[in-house]
Amino acid sequence: MEHVIELRSVERSFVTEPDFADRVASMFGAKSNAKTLRAVDGIDLTIGPSEVVGLVGESGCGKSTLGRIVAGILPQDKGDVLFNGRMLADKTKLKDGSGLGIQMIFQNPASALDPRQKIGDAIAEAPVAHGLTQRSGARKFALSALQRVGLGEDALDRFPHEFSGGQRQRICIARALAVDPRVVVCDEAVASLDVSIQAQIINLFLDLKQELNLSYLFISHDISVIEHVADRVAVMYLGQIVEIGATRELLENPQHPYTKALLAEVPTLDKNLSEEHALKGELPSPLNPPSGCRFHTRCPVATATCRLERPALEHWKCDHQVRCHVVTAGKQNSGC
Amino acid sequence: MRNDPLLSIKGLRVEFPTQDGPLVAVNNVDLDVARGEVLGIVGESGSGKTVLGLSAMGLIDRPGRLTAGQVVFDGQDVTKYSESGWRNIRGNRIAMIFQDPTTSLNPVQQIGAQMIEALQSHRDISRDNARQIIRNAMVRVGINSPDERLNAYPHQFSGGMRQRVVIAIALLNEPDLIIADEPTTALDVTIQAQILRDMRRLSRDTRTSLVWVTHDLGVVAQIAQRVAVMYAGRIVENGPTEKILKSPCHPYTEGLIASMPANALPGERLHSIPGGLPQLSKLPAGCSFAPRCNYAASACNMSPKLIQISSDHAVRCVSPLDGGS
Known part of the structure; x- marks a missing residue:
């Protein structure tokens, strides 16, 4: 299968800004104590045509950073991002439209729209700039984009504040789709919406996928949302993918102790949370991640090996990979 | 053990004046919280659940005000309390936990x-x-x-x-009542689960009453014995959590539960409640949920009353769903 998106060992670090004391100290020749945070640490990931890949993890695990790298709005430090088999150049420096095929939708639609720009102008701005439509036809173009997400002509001349949260998210979706992308990165795109509105937007995403053969990278902390929309799921912990597989297989048969704990902690209507904590402790600081397996400090089955050696992402089944010494120990690669 | 409710809200109405006329955030709400009970208040944004929680703490700020009703805490009508009277209870006998720590x-x-x-x-x-x-x-x-x-x-x-x-x-100060307004919404699921466990144990061990305001039905299922569902400032359904989540009697509750992605087959279209929440200052006449309701009929033009359909279960609908069918 041809991949629409392929990530090869992508890495991205952030360095803490030196504060005033640090700057003064460095003037006098002190060694800089800037800390490096590896937000994304060696990610390999593919997204196929009309495939939805879900990305889950706790806050601070690097899922949003990865989403931004895929969307091309944040350059990676190392590794390659391929779009339709071609290397994606640093889009933040390019204005030629080569990255138009990948669009992003954010969590908060209120801050993603310019409060003083009319909806019609917001939607037509990019297509006009990239020559997808003439300025004279911009209004008609924007209207057809709005109709695709269930809004009408009366929306064209209104401002963002005149819409509800759900409608604003529809506008953001219309704007992202106006440039005819192949891939849409959704970063917590339904998290800020109420349950009844969230369902409408999820339905819209699924309809548009069918209609336009879109691929999605769907980032969410809500596993039930991911379970509903995704074909494959990747679980991230401290910058790494610790488990990835077909949605059903992974959620019904989780192997990594972190995935198991994460699934056990989701409050649902039909099961009772156990009395015991499924996960001990808190997420370690990503500025100073644990040695060996990054999860060993909270892992119920960690061994001495886990404290020393970094596990690799290995096949558990053909459609299921796990990064865990304990799970993969003694298990042969199943020829995938 | 005493059987009178610890907190009893009767006919409470909270209004905020706006240019378009008064906005009724809490509209004729009756609610009891028993001693040692965990009550969940569920609703979407703008349903009035937070304002209801704040009014039980005497924290409605001007220009908002209580225009009708009583809040009776441990036998005393606290709506008449002066600021210094409130200071004695607040943080002492009633404590509040907010969403953003x-x-x-x-x-x-x-x-x-x-x-x-x-x-x-x-x-x-x-x-x-x-x-x-x-x-x-x-x-x-x-x-x-x-x-x-x-x-x-x-x-x-x-x-x-x-x-x-x-x-x-x-x-x-070992309060008798804790009002928690979306206390775990900003937290990761793993931390949320830890706090839910802690609070569940606490209320059991110390018999502290707990009012848990949330939009998340999954959270309510984990912690609350009873749940009140709010829509557009009114309580539309009130009863034991298990009963309401298994066989809701109000179409809105049913719609909320059906909208949860976990209750649908993966990849299938989700059930969604059509339309959006009404503006509180421009509520439709009659049942405020009728414009979005699949079952709406002409009888819904009249404002429905909260009807007791069993000893512990009340619903505000002219033709309540036959729970369980």
Whole structure:
């Protein structure tokens, strides 16, 4: 299968800004104590045509950073991002439209729209700039984009504040789709919406996928949302993918102790949370991640090996990979 | 053990004046919280659930005001209380936990000092005694080695730890009632689960009553014995959690449950409630949910009353669903 998106060992670090004391100290020749945070640490990931890949993890695990790298709005430090088999150049420096095929939708639609720009102008701005439509036809173009997400002509001349949260998210979706992308990165795109509105937007995403053969990278902390929309799921912990597989297989048969704990902690209507904590402790600081397996400090089955050696992402089944010494120990690669 | 409810809200109405006329955020709400009970209040944004929680704490700020009804706490009508009367109860007999722990703690004061202040403003107590109580409260919410933590500032804690500190402060004066407004919404599921467990155990061990305001039905299922569902300022359904979640009788509750992605087959279209929430200042006449309701009929033009369909289950609908069918 041809991949629409392929990530090869992508890495991205952030360095803490030196504060005033640090700057003064460095003037006098002190060694800089800037800390490096590896937000994304060696990610390999593919997204196929009309495939939805879900990305889950706790806050601070690097899922949003990865989403931004895929969307091309944040350059990676190392590794390659391929779009339709071609290397994606640093889009933040390019204005030629080569990255138009990948669009992003954010969590908060209120801050993603310019409060003083009319909806019609917001939607037509990019297509006009990239020559997808003439300025004279911009209004008609924007209207057809709005109709695709269930809004009408009366929306064209209104401002963002005149819409509800759900409608604003529809506008953001219309704007992202106006440039005819192949891939849409959704970063917590339904998290800020109420349950009844969230369902409408999820339905819209699924309809548009069918209609336009879109691929999605769907980032969410809500596993039930991911379970509903995704074909494959990747679980991230401290910058790494610790488990990835077909949605059903992974959620019904989780192997990594972190995935198991994460699934056990989701409050649902039909099961009772156990009395015991499924996960001990808190997420370690990503500025100073644990040695060996990054999860060993909270892992119920960690061994001495886990404290020393970094596990690799290995096949558990053909459609299921796990990064865990304990799970993969003694298990042969199943020829995938 | 006493059987009268600890908190009893009767016919409460809270209004905010706007240019378009009064906005009724809480509309004729009746609600009882028994001693030792955990009550969940569920609703979407703008349903009035937060304002209802605030009015039980006497925290409705001008220009908002209570225009009708009573809030009876432990036999006393507290709506008539002066600010100093409130000060005696607030933080002492009724405590509140807010959604965002960063804004409910003072960023420039050590945690220990903030906790001592909460204690000493209600009790004549020595610093040493206060410290002992604080240590116990911190251990109770799962903060280990409290002594090291007392001198820390809020920014030195993670989000989950900060919320635990807030909960520990709420517990200090051993309140009879804790009102928690979306206390776990800003937290990761793993931390949320830990706090749900802690609070569940706490209310069981100390028989503290708990009002848990949330939009998340999954959370309610984990912690609340009874749930009140709010829509557009009114309670539309009120009853035991298990009953309501298994066989809801109000079409809105049914729609909410059906909209949850976990209750649909993967990849299938989700059930969604058509339309959006009505504006509180321009409520439709009759049942406020009727414009979005699949079952709406002409009888819905009349405002429905809250009808008791069994001894512990009430619903505001002219033709309640036959629960379980």
